[in-house]
Amino acid sequence: MMRARYAAEVTLAAGQRFASLGRVSVRNRRLVLLWLRRQALRLADGHGGGVRDESPGDVRPVRFHGTDAPEGLRFWATDHHRQDDAIRTLEAGFPLQFTVLDPAVGLSLTLAGWRTCPADRP
Template identity: 90%
Template sequence: MMRAGYAAEVTLAAGQRFASLGRVSVRNRRLVLLWLRRQTLRLADGHGSGVRDESPGDVRSVLFHGSDAPEGLRFWATDHHRQDDAIRPLEAGFPLQFTVLDPAVGLSLTLAGWHTSPAHRP
């Protein structure tokens, strides 16, 4: 049986440096969006401090130097229209990508989700 899968990742870039804060593989696009939304709210609410409700699959915290990035993340995660817009590319087979900037220090945080190759299941 063939079964499609999805992946999601949160990455951080500063100048020429790039790091993955965490990644997950899930079975459907709704789970991609749920995972990204959870990570987004954790990052926005934690604002670099130790987040207490951390689970093994959660991304590492980020210290933002301004309020624009956390507010942008929170808006993306809590606005129903943005969430509807976010799932449309995944439904169409395209990757989802959303980036917020922390201009105070030149950080960019990117949320991404995409359809992976179908995997063979016994």
């Protein structure tokens, strides 16, 4: 029996430029959400100069020019309703995507998670 696998990635776009800040492949949707939440909080905290302890799988920091993007990341990562919606989205087999904008410099940062291998159904 094949078990579902999941992937997550944090990407940054500015104009026509695009970069992956980090990616992970894990065995279940809860680990995807845990990784995405950790990255969202690290990126939000890094805006003020304080960065949490870094693990080998963590994304590179981003310097935001306004406070809306870090606050949006923090809100998404800590709001129980948003997290419940996120886990239900992954559970239903749909991709998860959350984007924050830094309009001062035309920057967008996206957190995404998706199922890479469907689970066998009995």
